[in-house]
Amino acid sequence: MTNPKRKNSKVLNMALWLFQILLAVIFVWAGTMKLFQPNGLPWPWTKENPELVTISGILDLLAGLGLTLPTLLGVRPKMTIYAAYGIIALMIAASIFHSMRGEGDQIGFNIFILFSALFIAWGRHKKVPAEPKK
Known part of the structure; x- marks a missing residue:
């Protein structure tokens, strides 16, 4: 019989990887665009x-x-956990920045990213920590 706790751990690990990859793609794309094509933004x-x-x-x-x-x-x-914490801080700062500019209606994406980073930080810290390779 399969251990339900182990199965839940595998599902959570897959969900964490999904969010890590999704956010990584978003941030690498955004960083590349901001650094190499800033005039086209x-x-x-x-x-x-x-x-x-x-x-x-x-x-x-x-x-x-x-x-x-x-x-x-x-x-x-x-x-990875520290990167997630940095993203949380960045999204809080971005939300404040946009709110101060009167762009509060545009912070939905920032909130989604913030909660995704919270999920990654929680999951990798408490539930499914990655182990260093030896």
Whole structure:
């Protein structure tokens, strides 16, 4: 007979990987666009704050890589948790930034990313921690 706790752990691990990969793709894409095609971005704030575009591009790229590579490679997998915490902070800052600009109706995506990062941080810290490779 299969252990239901073990089965739940496998399902949770797959869900965590799904969210890690989804967010990694989003952040690597966003970081790449912000760093290499900043003039083609459709958001008004990017034209007004070119330095912020560069900084957020670097942070996005690091976040995307940090969500997957440490766990995948088994090298300092706790870095995945720290990347998730960084994304949480980034999404809070982005929500505040957009609210202050009167763009509060556009923070739904930021909230989705925030809760996804919370799920990853919780899951990788408490439920299905990745182990370092030996």
